[in-house]
Amino acid sequence: MFVGDDWAEDHHDVEVMDGSGRRLAKARLPEGVTGMARLHAMIGELTGDDTDTLEVLVGIETDRGPWIRALVAAGYTVLAVNPLQAARFRDRLGVSGAKSDAGDAHVLADMVRTHGHELRPVAGDSPEAEAVKVVARTHKTLIWERTRHTQRLRHALRDYFPAALIAFTDLDAADTLELLGKAPTPARAARLTIAQISAALTRARRKDIAGKAAGIQAALRAEHLAQPDVVVAAYAASVQALLAVLTVLDAQVKTLQGQVEAYFGQHPAAEIILSQPGLGSVLGARVLAEFGDDSHRYTSAKARKNYAGTSPITRASGKKKVALARFVHNDRLIDALMSQAQSALLHSPGARAYYDRQKARGAGHNAALRQLANRLVGLLHGCLTNGTLYDERTAWSHHAENVAA
Known part of the structure; x- marks a missing residue:
């Protein structure tokens, strides 16, 4: 069952859709406990006794707040939809330019029905990370x-x-x-x-x-x-x-x-994050805040780098292929990571050598710094995944071997 939730400050326009795209119900619900109770009742009437086997996917253009917490606590799979994604998907369904809250709820429901496998579930971050x-x-x-x-x-x-x-x-x-x-x-x-x-x-x-x-x-x-x-x-x-x-x-x-x-000092991952070159309590807190601490959110170092916005994007057409910097990213996170990379130049010989190699290949300062930040994100992912502290020799041994070879 697929639910589109177009939220506003004081209400939610909701549409429920089945796997074939047929509308099962729609309503405007008030924000708060009353609205959440009515949503549960609406879905309960539609699912009947099939609650154990039926998955409910909810598409909504936010990933935080008490409403989101309540949806996750109720057992729904909540998919955070970027407003830009929703706008592009709306253009596929019509060209008139018409827009309404109820129509946006329909778009979100249809989007999670057809593209739910490509959308990002809301992370289950701990209260400490929040x-x-x-x-x-x-x-x-x-x-x-x-x-x-x-x-x-x-x-x-x-x-x-x-x-x-x-x-x-x-x-x-x-x-x-x-x-x-x-x-x-x-x-x-x-x-x-x-x-x-x-x-x-x-x-x-x-x-x-x-x-x-x-x-x-x-x-x-x-x-x-x-x-x-x-x-x-x-x-x-x-x-x-x-x-x-x-x-x-x-x-x-x-x-x-x-x-x-x-608050950062009380988090279990603080010691690992503080062991990274260029990260102190304030920058470390910002990195933790924006990455979150859900251990299932990033399936690989590449996934974390993509979310960070430090990894390049590739544009290929025919024989032409170029790698470009990502300009759509979390501004707070990329700001913290670039600051970390700048500071790491002074505290990590490996980071300095890596940066100098990028410069020797013709990269400008910002490009070389972004590549260093990308590498540091990978190191952080490895340390968090394995529960180990940063080690200078281990972190840069592969690159040192390549240079020596």
């Missing part, structure tokens, strides 16, 4: 938000206070936020004393305070092109708001980092 995912994703989101607000601050300063960009190289640093908060206009900044600047640098634990304080004061007092006073005042008000947001974001990033490290 907890790591929650804090690791929020931590990374806050870092991205801090970067966005820092860029907004940079753009504003460039428009009315370019001297600040010369004086402060790190706009989201504690001393920069403090001094800009005290003096958000060029006139007030020019009146900052060496003592005030030095005090802020001391609180931020900077080195060479005397030299840096003199350099900041000189930059702030240098001549520059000015905006009208009323425009400067408006920019100053905007900048102070951005500074307040950045101060809160910086504090919460630090607080949540402690939570990431704590």
